[in-house]
Amino acid sequence: MIKVGIIGGAGYTAGELIRLLIHHKEVEIDFVFSTSNAGNKISHIHQDLVGTTEQKFTDSVNTQADVVFLCLGHGNSGKFLAQYEFSNNTKIIDLSNEFRLVNDSEFQGNSYIYGLPELHKTEIQKAKYIANPGCFATAIQLAIIPLAHHKLIKTDVHINAVTGATGAGTSLSKTTHYTWRDNNFSYYKPFTHQHLGEIYQTIEHLNGNNNNKVYFLPNRGNFSRGIFATVYTKFDDSLDTAIELYKDFYKDAAFTFVCDDFLHLKQVVNTNKCLLHLHKHEDQLLITSCIDNLLKGASGQAIQNMNLMFGFVESEGLQLKANFF
Numbered sequence: 587m588i589k590v591g592i593i594g595g596a597g598y599t600a601g602e603l604i605r606l607l608i609h610h611k612e613v614e615i616d617f618v619f620s621t622s623n624a625g626n627k628i629s630h631i632h633q634d635l636v637g638t639t640e641q642k643f644t645d646s647v648n649t650q651a652d653v654v655f656l657c658l659g660h661g662n663s664g665k666f667l668a669q670y671e672f673s674n675n676t677k678i679i680d681l682s683n684e685f686r687l688v689n690d691s692e693f694q695g696n697s698y699i700y701g702l703p704e705l706h707k708t709e710i711q712k713a714k715y716i717a718n719p720g721c722f723a724t725a726i727q728l729a730i731i732p733l734a735h736h737k738l739i740k741t742d743v744h745i746n747a748v749t750g751a752t753g754a755g756t757s758l759s760k761t762t763h764y765t766w767r768d769n770n771f772s773y774y775k776p777f778t779h780q781h782l783g784e785i786y787q788t789i790e791h792l793n794g795n796n797n798n799k800v801y802f803l804p805n806r807g808n809f810s811r812g813i814f815a816t817v818y819t820k821f822d823d824s825l826d827t828a829i830e831l832y833k834d835f836y837k838d839a840a841f842t843f844v845c846d847d848f849l850h851l852k853q854v855v856n857t858n859k860c861l862l863h864l865h866k867h868e869d870q871l872l873i874t875s876c877i878d879n880l881l882k883g884a885s886g887q888a889i890q891n892m893n894l895m896f897g898f899v900e901s902e903g904l905q906l907k908a909n910f911f
Contacts (some may be wrong), residue, residue, distance in 0.1 A: 588652035589616035590898060593666060595643050596620045598752050599681050600657040601632040608639055610889070610903035612896070620666035621645045649673055653892055656680040677714050677895055683731060686711060687783050701891040703900070704839050705731060711895045718891065721813055721820035721883025722747055722804060723781035727788050728842055729817040729875035732835040733760045734792035739819060742799045743789075747806040747815035753879045771807045794874050798860065812851040813879045821871035828864050830869055836862075840900045841882060841890065850874045858886035858904040879907070 590607055592600050594824035607613050618628055629635040629750035631643075647671045656678065657665045661858050663684045667700035672678065678696075685691050692698075699709045701716040702724065710716065720729070726745055733739050761767070761774070779802055786800060807814075821828060832844045842860045849863045854876045865872040877883050886904055893900050 587612060587614045587878075589614055589648070589650075591616050591651040591654040592618045592657060593647070593654060594620065594657035594659075594662075595628065596623050596631050597657055598880055599884045599888075600633070600655075601855065602640070603631060603655055603657065603888065604628060605635060605773055606885065606889055606903050608635075612893075612898050612902060615641065615646050616648065616651050617644050619644060619647055631828055640680045643709055645796050646896045647774070649676070651676055653677040653679065653895070655888055655892075656682065660684065667694060677716075677892075679716040679718055679891055679895075681884055683720060683780060685715075686719065686723075687787060691717065692710055700784075700787075701887065702727060702788075702892060703887070704728060704836065704842055706793055709892060710891055711897075713895060716888075716891050716895070718785050718884065718888045720781040720803075721753060721879040722749065722779065722815070722879070723784040723875045724877045724883050724887065725860065726781070726802070726817060728786055728877075729815060729862060729873040730785075731788065731792065732832045733819070733821070733871075734789050735835060737793050738821065739789060739793045739798055740796070741746045741820040742801060743767055743817060743819045745800065745802040745815060745817045746805065747802070747813060748805040749813045749879055750807055750809045750811040752811045753813070753883075767808050773803055776803050777801055779804050790794065799815045809851070811878055811888050813875075813877050813883060814849075814851055816872060816877045817875065818870045818872040820869050821866070822869065825864060825866035825871075828866065832862060832864060841904070849874050850879070852875055852910050853908055854878050854882070856909045858882045858890060858901075859908075 590613045617661045620643040621647045623643040628641050663680045663682045696715045698715045698717040699713040701718045836842045841858045844862045855878050860877045863874040
């Protein structure tokens with residue numbers, strides 16, 4: 587069994603990692619680092635783990651761990667790695683946005699691979715350092731990668747996507763507390779969301795730089811978790827051709843599936859799945875993409891990457907039932 591460390595243990599993504607890794611047959615959670623909670627039981631913060639673990643948070647780091655997950659706020663991963671020197675055998679999976687773009691992927695002489703398994707599986711299997719994709723970026727890229735792969739994005743791409751409250755993290759703000767979020771809906775960061783960099787990077791890598799724009803409107807939903815994204819762009823061929831193209835592209839994907847029926851969020855919440863549905867209207871192809879923002883959009887995908895890096899079964903620890911009822 588490999589020894590796992592989690593840095594920044596009090597947040598949502600760390601809580602999901604702990605919940606899943608406790609039941610992963612190939613790993614042992616060696617330490618969960620949190621300076622603000624050192625000495626407290628993990629289940630005191632992550633209360634879904636009451637009766638599951640007696641482990642405590644620590645302010646000590648085992649620099650010899652086999653793999654370390656960084657669940658720190660954006661901009662803090664590099665600062666942490668500058669403080670602690672891990673062994674040459676330690677693999678690192680960063681869940682922040684610090685190393686996702688090619689221009690930011692080199693740090694301390696190490697190269698971070700962009701950890702989207704449906705696109706970079708072979709590179710992930712050989713990697714020591716992974717930049718886990720963003721949640722919106724995951725849902726949106728999985729919606730358009732098959733088109734980009736075949737160089738079929740020939741016009742602008744339009745995206746409207748809604749995320750649950752957990753996408754904003756545990757810190758309270760004006761737009762995350764219950765009385766504001768309940769029975770409410772709003773957009774934010776119109777056309778300027780930080781995940782656009784990842785999306786453009788992938789499109790240009792696969793489709794080429796043809797100056798097409800991506801117009802992304804992110805929304806806040808009045809639910810806890812999940813992302814529901816609708817993406818549309820011009821497509822000259824038939825719907826049947828598009829469906830065949832998508833199903834062929836994802837035929838070997840462990841968690842991404844093309845569905846015949848319209849989608850809803852309850853199909854994916856609490857799973858590591860991405861579900862896709864295609865619809866054609868006149869010359870526009872509409873792709874609907876649904877994920878759980880904390881799992882396929884964060885912690886579940888991080889474990890999927892870990893499984894690939896260590897040669898485990900890709901789906902180990904991630905066979906989860908959706909909270910359908």
